Amino acid sequence: MRTEAKDGKFELMALPFEPDALAPAISAETLSFHHGKHLQTYVNNLNAALPGSEFEGLTLEEIVVKAEGGVLNNAGQILNHNLYFSQFKPYCEQNEPVGELGAAINRDFGSFDAFKQQFQAGGATLFGSGWVWLAADADGKLHIVQEPNAGNPVRRGMKPILTFDVWEHAYYLDYQNRRPDHLAQLWNVLDWNVLNARYTSEA
Numbered sequence: 563m564r565t566e567a568k569d570g571k572f573e574l575m576a577l578p579f580e581p582d583a584l585a586p587a588i589s590a591e592t593l594s595f596h597h598g599k600h601l602q603t604y605v606n607n608l609n610a611a612l613p614g615s616e617f618e619g620l621t622l623e624e625i626v627v628k629a630e631g632g633v634l635n636n637a638g639q640i641l642n643h644n645l646y647f648s649q650f651k652p653y654c655e656q657n658e659p660v661g662e663l664g665a666a667i668n669r670d671f672g673s674f675d676a677f678k679q680q681f682q683a684g685g686a687t688l689f690g691s692g693w694v695w696l697a698a699d700a701d702g703k704l705h706i707v708q709e710p711n712a713g714n715p716v717r718r719g720m721k722p723i724l725t726f727d728v729w730e731h732a733y734y735l736d737y738q739n740r741r742p743d744h745l746a747q748l749w750n751v752l753d754w755n756v757l758n759a760r761y762t763s764e765a
């Protein structure tokens with residue numbers, strides 16, 4: 563994936579679904595703050611830091627690999643949220659992996675149910691703020707990776723496929739302290755065609 567700045571500025575991604583389409587996994591109110599306020603702030607902060615820096619002209623992905631400190635935090639959060647929001651589709655309880663990714667999940671975790679259990683546990687046990695990822699190594703083998711704060715598996719040389727945001731801002735309005743209940747609902751809004759396309763893409 564290559565996310566380019568336009569005229570030196572990164573833009574707030576557009577949501578590929580209606581604001582109320584993900585409820586009850588994610589409410590329209592949570593989306594309005596999470597996308598419209600939190601992500602917008604990361605975009606504004608990174609754009610303010612770019613002029614005159616060594617990161618001007620780089621793609622978002624290149625910045626995440628190279629940066630440290632505040633630039634990494636803001637660029638990482640933009641990349642993470644772009645991957646997070648673009649992996650969803652309207653709520654549906656009949657929803658299972660497809661294609662090569664579905665086969666790889668069965669191969670590397672035994673079954674979709676076994677994978678779901680491990681992935682949810684990865685999100686539930688991550689202390690504080692961060693992200694749990696399904697990522698592929700250079701051989702296409704799948705791994706569950708916990709990342710604190712704005713971490714992204716691209717910095718480990720892995721391809722990010724699927725992610726659950728476990729920062730409290732992702733669920734607190736809807737689920738308060740019940741992070742596991744929120745994570746269990748996210749399986750009903752995943753667009754497995756999008757996730758499979760990430761797994762099978764060249765870059």
Ligand code: MN
Nearest residue numbers: 727729731732
């Ligand atoms: Mn977030």
